[in-house]
Amino acid sequence: MMLSAALIAILVGMALLLIRAFVGPTIYDRILAVNNFGTKTVLVLALYGFVTERPDFLDIAIVYALCNFIATMAILKYFEYGDLGHVGKQPEDEKL
């Protein structure tokens, strides 16, 4: 029962995040909404596993979190440099 309540609470949280991702207004709201939505998906999968009494899929939920992290890194790099191939600032370049 507690697990079901937690699952419903997280679904409500997902709805709020979706609204934030839809209406914005700034780009950073959307990035944060997508990143948080990934975390919420991981939580839903973990809780759903326990609610249906098959928590074997917990490790898959963790891999989702890793994928989501890589995507967020790529998005932030795109915004910092406007280019995904940018190598960033190297410490050696500053010395030369």
Place this chain on the structure above:
Amino acid sequence: MIAIEFLVNFTLLGFLLATALVISRTNRLFQSVMLFGIYSLLTAALFVVLDAVDVAFTEAAVGTCISTILMLSALSLTGSRREVAMHRKSPALALGVSIALGAALAVGIMDMPEFADPNAPANLHVAPYYLTESVSEIDIPNVVTSVLASYRGYDTLGEVVVIFTAGIGVIALLAGRTGKRDED
């Protein structure tokens, strides 16, 4: 417990529908990319709820991770931020075709067996033979492994060749680029 499964299914489907509608209404490309990420997370969650964990895994890795990065790379290479507004005629034709296709699919689904029905044709054809005979025939305790590696060996070989070719292509592209840089 059935009620909570029902609730999760329909909530996730509702989120999916809302996301798809917003994606189709927006013309800001970056927002579409972000929402596509959410869309594939929702699809992956739905696949897990439907017990297709391997498909969900692929969807999460490809949809959330790789295709978001691919879309962002395309955006940064083209430098466009907004979808170009084209002078379209009325969307009645596209809408009609979509609704007709959806109705045809819904009619088709009626002929399908119940979800996870043990008497469905797919579960009666060769599956019982694999389940009972594969251990003595192939000598591998895991049935999925013996189906992939032996009964469908040529199919798996073809898949491996496709992935190998894709890997060669990627290596050729990346290696060519670094070689050029070294000459400079």
